[in-house]
Amino acid sequence: MRHGKYRFIIGFLAIPLALYGTLVISPFVQDFQISLTDWTGLTPDKHYIGFDNYRKIIHDHLFWQSLWHNVLLLLIVPIVTLAFGLFFAFMLNVGGRRKGSASVAGVRGSGFYKIVFFFPQVLSVTVIAILWQQIYNPDPEEGVLNVILKDVGLGSLTQSWLGDPKLALACIMAVMVWANVGFYVVLFSAGMSSIPTEIYEAALLDGAKRFTTFFKVTLPLLSDTVATGWVYMGIIAMDAFAFVQLMSVNNGGPNEKTDVVPLLLYKTAFRDNSQYGLAAAMGVAMLVVTLLFAVLTLRLSRRERIEF
Amino acid sequence: MTTETIDEVPGSAPRKPGSPAASATGWKWRRSEGGVLNAFSHAFLVIWALMVGLPLLWALWSSFKSSGDILSHPMSFPTHFKFDNWSHAWTKAHMGRYFVNTIIVVGFSTAGTMLFGSMAAYVLARFEFPLNRLIYFLFVGGMAFPVVMVLVPLFFVTTNLGIINTLPGLILVYIAYSLPFTVFFMTSFFRTLPTSVAEAALVDGASHTRTFFQIMVPMARPGIISIGIFNVLGQWNQYLLPLVLNQGDTSKWVLTQGLADLAVQQGYQGDWGGLFAGLSIAMLPVLAVYIVFQRQVQAGLTAGALK
Incomplete structure (x- = not known):
């Protein structure tokens, strides 16, 4: 029994580790190596050029603009999504008419709402992006959103949506929020229903109104779940590749006003003359930004915990 | 939950x-x-x-x-x-073939992920040996970095292995990139299970391998189902990896690739009905499965965030 232990451990770890080592760790290490070369894929040989690719990135206006778009996504999308998620979860769980003895009550049909709100979460980003691309159809007569606006008498608001450089990124953000709110409603509902009713009763006895209850009872008790949700949402916002690639005009357009770093990396490597070295350097830059985000989030959430 | x-x-x-x-x-x-x-x-x-x-x-x-x-x-x-829209999308736009490809890829890769992920997680959770912590953090560390970062080297690794533009290649890549979260979740799940049952089985002469498959896997079923659902949906909806690693022969495309292409093609041909039929083909099965198993799906997808 004893001497079989190591054979068993090796037997069980061999395949997972081999797969993981070849397809995840080795590319990860190679990325740093490729980022130091001028490799374009056209020639089999690559030359080490030191940090030239990084220098190129630092002076590239397009890279900074794309990174700025990522930062905007990282700040706005999680805030709006989590706010909607919390609001709806609170409405579902505590917003209902109190029935006789119950001190807090969910609205009727909360199960139904949760099922519907969660729909986008099970659909692929591809489906969502293409569907909304159709809804945002810029034509004033054929585009659904424009037709709806006209029908309700807001014809002056009709836009070319994704075709407008000022609006395009906001339109994509709105879809990202639309796609993710349901997840947080379900997540926060689960968190809220685990808060003991006695706490709500105590707050009620002290004369707290519902909005006070929300900010002084529910939110502090959920702060851990909210912080986790923030990290998850941040990772989605940091990527945004599929949303932008599928929805935007000309892959990041109009005028590169929706371009994000992952899409820029993809275009650099697989569209524009295969500048692999440069794309790899962008990958390293992305890693740095992601780690920075993770460290900052952890710092901030720790400070929050002391406050409460 | x-x-x-x-x-x-x-x-x-x-x-x-x-x-x-x-x-x-x-x-x-x-x-x-x-x-x-x-x-x-x-x-x-x-x-x-x-x-x-x-x-x-x-x-x-x-x-x-x-x-x-x-x-x-x-x-x-x-x-x-x-x-007509539906039959056009299914046959002429090849959504039928992409659908079958997706089922093959997701079927094998989820099964593989759960098998290899649970095996590694079990060993890491229950056995003490040198390098245990190192291997665990290697796996878990994979959750922190974005896949898009390694796109270039991954493209060449799969090319050199000769698995680029093949379904088995895609399956292996899906498994490898699903391992970090699966190992992370299953390790903590195996730690919560009682040790006494497995010990009794070992005393009765069962091998470690047999103990794992006949005792531990059935005990870990709730966790395996949750993370299984998580992986099925994640891999079914994967877009970036097939876009880069499976861009060759259209007969090997998966649903997300086919849809993206359909959106571009129908734009030129003006066949909007076909596009919406394609969207519905991609949408309805997942929604149907979700409505039937909505409790499990919601639990499976939020499990990671609650852990």
């Missing part, structure tokens, strides 16, 4: 109207607050439910309309049902 709402939780102490805390007027005020808030919350909830549900229904009913009808009356219901 429970998704019960609070009003379903029994045992809250009965409270009479006009209890010491609330004066008569205070009670009346609070009751009206309840009413207003109730109407208010229902209004917002209904609006959001419509905002989520209507676009999906719109895609479905547009899939039965002719392309001209879709453009001239984007909002109207179909006057006569045009089932």
Whole structure:
């Protein structure tokens, strides 16, 4: 029994580790190596050029603009999504008419709402992006959103949506929020229903109104779940590749006003003359930004915990 | 995990109207607050439910309309049902083939992920050996970095291995990139299971391997189902990896690639009905499975965040 232990451990770890080592760790290490070369894929040989690719990135206006778009996504999308998620979860769980003895009550049909709100979460980003691309159809007569606006008498608001450089990124953000709110409603509902009713009763006895209850009872008790949700949402916002690639005009357009770093990396490597070295350097830059985000989030959430 | 709402939780102490805390007027005020808030919350909830549900229904009913009808009356219901769209999308736009490819890829890769992920997680959770911590952090560290970062080297690793543009290659890549979260979750799950049953099996002469498959895997079923659902959905919806690693032969494409291509092609050909039929083909099976297993799906997808 004893001497079989190591054979068993090796037997069980061999395949997972081999797969993981070849397809995840080795590319990860190679990325740093490729980022130091001028490799374009056209020639089999690559030359080490030191940090030239990084220098190129630092002076590239397009890279900074794309990174700025990522930062905007990282700040706005999680805030709006989590706010909607919390609001709806609170409405579902505590917003209902109190029935006789119950001190807090969910609205009727909360199960139904949760099922519907969660729909986008099970659909692929591809489906969502293409569907909304159709809804945002810029034509004033054929585009659904424009037709709806006209029908309700807001014809002056009709836009070319994704075709407008000022609006395009906001339109994509709105879809990202639309796609993710349901997840947080379900997540926060689960968190809220685990808060003991006695706490709500105590707050009620002290004369707290519902909005006070929300900010002084529910939110502090959920702060851990909210912080986790923030990290998850941040990772989605940091990527945004599929949303932008599928929805935007000309892959990041109009005028590169929706371009994000992952899409820029993809275009650099697989569209524009295969500048692999440069794309790899962008990958390293992305890693740095992601780690920075993770460290900052952890710092901030720790400070929050002391406050409460 | 429970998704019960609070009003379903029994045992809250009965409270009479006009209890010491609330004066008569205070009670009346609070009751009206309840009413207003109730109407208010229902209004917002209904609006959001419509905002989520209507676009999906719109895609479905547009899939039965002719392309001209879709453009001239984007909002109207179909006057006569045009089932051609569906058969066109299924055969001419090859959505049928992409559908089958996706099922093959996701089927094998989820099974592989769960098998290899649980095996590694079990060993890491239950056995002490040198390098245990190092291997664990190697796996878990994979959750922190974005896949897009390694796109270039991954492209060449799969090219050199000769698995680029093949379904088995895609399956292996999916498994490898699903391992970090699966190992992370399953390791903590195996740690929560009692050790006594496995010890009894070992004393009775079962091998470690047999103990794992016949004792531990059945005990870990709830965790395996949760993370299995998580992986099925994640891999079914994967877009970036096939886009880069499976861009060759269209006969090997998966659904997400086919849809993205359909959106571009139908734009040129003006076959909007076909596009909406394609969207519906990709949408309906997942929604159907979700509605049937909604509790498990919600639990599976939120499990990671609650852990």
